[in-house]
Amino acid sequence: MHFSSEQRLDDDVVEREFTLGEIPGILWTPAALSPDSAPAPLILIGHPPLGLGRMYPRLAGRARHYVAEYGFAAATIELPGCGVRPRWAAAEQARADLRRAMAMESGGVVGGEIIDALILPLVDRAVPEWQAVLDELLSLPGIGGPVGYEGGVISIGVRLAVVEPRIVAAGLFAGSLVPAAVFEEARRVTIPLHVLLQWDDEGNDRQAALDLFDAFGSREKTLHANLGGHTGVPQFELDTGARFFARHLTGEPR
Amino acid sequence: MHFSSEQRLDDDVVEREFTLGEIPGILWTPAALSPDSAPAPLILIGHPPLGLGRMYPRLAGRARHYVAEYGFAAATIELPGCGVRPRWAAAEQARADLRRAMAMESGGVVGGEIIDALILPLVDRAVPEWQAVLDELLSLPGIGGPVGYEGGVISIGVRLAVVEPRIVAAGLFAGSLVPAAVFEEARRVTIPLHVLLQWDDEGNDRQAALDLFDAFGSREKTLHANLGGHTGVPQFELDTGARFFARHLTGEPR
Numbered sequence: 462m463h464f465s466s467e468q469r470l471d472d473d474v475v476e477r478e479f480t481l482g483e484i485p486g487i488l489w490t491p492a493a494l495s496p497d498s499a500p501a502p503l504i505l506i507g508h509p510p511l512g513l514g515r516m517y518p519r520l521a522g523r524a525r526h527y528v529a530e531y532g533f534a535a536a537t538i539e540l541p542g543c544g545v546r547p548r549w550a551a552a553e554q555a556r557a558d559l560r561r562a563m564a565m566e567s568g569g570v571v572g573g574e575i576i577d578a579l580i581l582p583l584v585d586r587a588v589p590e591w592q593a594v595l596d597e598l599l600s601l602p603g604i605g606g607p608v609g610y611e612g613g614v615i616s617i618g619v620r621l622a623v624v625e626p627r628i629v630a631a632g633l634f635a636g637s638l639v640p641a642a643v644f645e646e647a648r649r650v651t652i653p654l655h656v657l658l659q660w661d662d663e664g665n666d667r668q669a670a671l672d673l674f675d676a677f678g679s680r681e682k683t684l685h686a687n688l689g690g691h692t693g694v695p696q697f698e699l700d701t702g703a704r705f706f707a708r709h710l711t712g713e714p715r
Numbered sequence: 716m717h718f719s720s721e722q723r724l725d726d727d728v729v730e731r732e733f734t735l736g737e738i739p740g741i742l743w744t745p746a747a748l749s750p751d752s753a754p755a756p757l758i759l760i761g762h763p764p765l766g767l768g769r770m771y772p773r774l775a776g777r778a779r780h781y782v783a784e785y786g787f788a789a790a791t792i793e794l795p796g797c798g799v800r801p802r803w804a805a806a807e808q809a810r811a812d813l814r815r816a817m818a819m820e821s822g823g824v825v826g827g828e829i830i831d832a833l834i835l836p837l838v839d840r841a842v843p844e845w846q847a848v849l850d851e852l853l854s855l856p857g858i859g860g861p862v863g864y865e866g867g868v869i870s871i872g873v874r875l876a877v878v879e880p881r882i883v884a885a886g887l888f889a890g891s892l893v894p895a896a897v898f899e900e901a902r903r904v905t906i907p908l909h910v911l912l913q914w915d916d917e918g919n920d921r922q923a924a925l926d927l928f929d930a931f932g933s934r935e936k937t938l939h940a941n942l943g944g945h946t947g948v949p950q951f952e953l954d955t956g957a958r959f960f961a962r963h964l965t966g967e968p969r
Binding site for chain 1: 914925928929934935936937938939940941942949951955958962
């Protein structure tokens with residue numbers, strides 16, 4: 462893992478850009494972090510495949526809250542085929558198909574073949590990348606387990622929750638563009654889940670999202686539904702999510 | 716309003732029993748409350764018609780959290796026809812009908828006539844009682860607006876949210892035993908709502924509860940769904956609800 466930049470932000474959060482092989486990413490840590498302090502829990506921050514540059518303000522806002530208010534470390538990576546990373550033809554085709562289908566269907570109900578073609582290869586590539594980055598992050602001084610995952614592309618979160626035992630809690634953004642195979646994987650998720658659902662989400666089918674929540678095998682799962690449209694998650698949910706992780710990553714009833 | 720007892724509890728909460736006419740109730744306030752301090756916001760705590768004595772431990776637990784942690788005042792009253800209050804024959808008949816219907820239906824789906832007979836008279840009687848108690852409570856030294864309502868018999872909460880302008884935010888427990896007339900009233904609710912839904916509630920129909928959440932006219936409404944069965948609301952939701960009220964009754968981003 463190669464660090465290419467480091468800056469100390471005004472909330473005493475240190476932001477570092479890194480690359481691991483061809484994967485770019487960003488790590489946020491408390492400035493006070495030292496090899497002598499107790500290892501900080503780590504939050505992996507996921508996001509939709511729109512490019513890290515475009516997503517940066519929202520991701521950094523969440524990361525800096527976790528770090529400054531709770532003393533966690535937080536990290537995100539660029540998804541394969543996005544941002545500065547090489548495109549692959551099949552993914553470009555699947556995205557074009559999705560855009561066309563959503564424009565035609567106008568309610569966000571899209572056929573299973575298009576969803577599979579778009580999402581399954583992304584999950585298959587992104588999950589091992591997250592795991593390789595996780596190996597490296599946990600070897601850094603001051604960062605220890607346990608690990609939480611939060612954010613978009615719910616299918617990546619589901620797969621990680623099933624295959625990666627170091628992830629002990631997940632905060633997911635309920636979407637409906639979920640392949641049938643991932644829906645079945647959801648039944649095998651057993652870690653505590655905190656699921657955000659935008660009740661009036663113009664890009665997701667509400668019933669499909671509720672069905673997915675119902676399918677999760679976790680004994681502790683909480684659904685938070687709010688108004689505000691696809692991108693209108695209320696500001697107060699930022700801290701609700703942080704407190705969920707505080708309960709499960711530190712054992713403290715914050 | 717006549718106070719019949721007063722005790723100071725070990726979390727510096729003062730608990731006083733009162734009666735207003737034939738209505739018994741309990742008021743919890745911070746011990747530090749004085750006529751000179753800023754008036755405390757007030758939370759009205761509702762509950763199902765099972766009698767104040769039986770409900771006391773749960774109600775006092777919520778009230779003392781609001782008072783000790785947030786400096787609010789909190790109050791509850793006995794519902795008409797419950798506990799030590801005189802029964803009325805029609806309500807007793809409606810309850811017997813409900814028990815019989817639920818035993819037969821085994822899924823909590825009960826006919827509209829039974830629900831109407833049970834709930835509508837309770838709402839019609841309880842709401843003016845709450846308002847009379849509210850008049851008295853707000854005239855006490857140290858207690859001021861704004862006012863929140865929280866707790867069970869969701870139909871009482873809905874009616875109060877529509878008719879009582881001093882109530883500016885409500886935390887409701889999503890049930891499905893809601894008369895059709897109250898469902899229509901829900902569309903006229905505009906205050907911020909925090910709705911708890913037990914996803915695996917053996918006594919309520921999930922889809923009916925989701926439909927009711929959908930019907931609320933409020934621009935800010937949040938649904939929190941959890942596992943744990945009818946009485947198994949997770950402990951962490953106590954503080955989530957308190958923070959909702961802190962946002963709306965004090966303007967502080969707690």
